[in-house]
Amino acid sequence: MNIALTAHDAKKELMVQFCIAYCGILSRHNLCATGTTGKLVADATGLNIHRFLSGTQGGDQQIAARIACNEIDLLLFFRDSMQTQTQEPFDKNLLRLCDVHNIPVATNIATAEVLIHGLERGDLDWREIVKL
Numbered sequence: 001m002n003i004a005l006t007a008h009d010a011k012k013e014l015m016v017q018f019c020i021a022y023c024g025i026l027s028r029h030n031l032c033a034t035g036t037t038g039k040l041v042a043d044a045t046g047l048n049i050h051r052f053l054s055g056t057q058g059g060d061q062q063i064a065a066r067i068a069c070n071e072i073d074l075l076l077f078f079r080d081s082m083q084t085q086t087q088e089p090f091d092k093n094l095l096r097l098c099d100v101h102n103i104p105v106a107t108n109i110a111t112a113e114v115l116i117h118g119l120e121r122g123d124l125d126w127r128e129i130v131k132l
């Protein structure tokens with residue numbers, strides 16, 4: 001499965017901790033991420049992550065483009081909803097594209113836990129079929 005990772009600044013450490021905890025599962029999949037999130041996770045875990053540009057340089061739009069092409073099977077996007085985000089229109093677009101293409105998406109760690117266990121159990125295997 002192709003898994004995309006991105007996190008707002010206040011949630012990056014949480015993303016790192018999540019990826020450390022689920023390193024074993026994540027290592028069996030193809031990972032990509034926005035630049036800064038990807039670097040932090042790769043440095044902490046040693047996971048092989050394809051890094052796009054940083055979010056401010058358009059990295060989240062690069063992920064959005066892959067979602068639009070149905071090339072992402074799972075998006076983990078840890079959002080900081082306590083701050084006004086100048087990025088908000090881009091964030092909304094990313095989530096909208098997940099809805100358009102039925103891509104499972106977690107915007108917080110609680111949902112991410114459910115999805116990662118579901119991924120491991122095979123609950124997302126249908127994604128391989130819809131891509132045929």
Ligand SMILES: O=C(CO)COP(=O)(O)O
Pocket residue numbers: 006007008009034035036037038053054055056059060087091
């Ligand atoms: O833009 C982001 C989330 O919207 C994250 O980008 P970085 O991982 O490069 O900080």
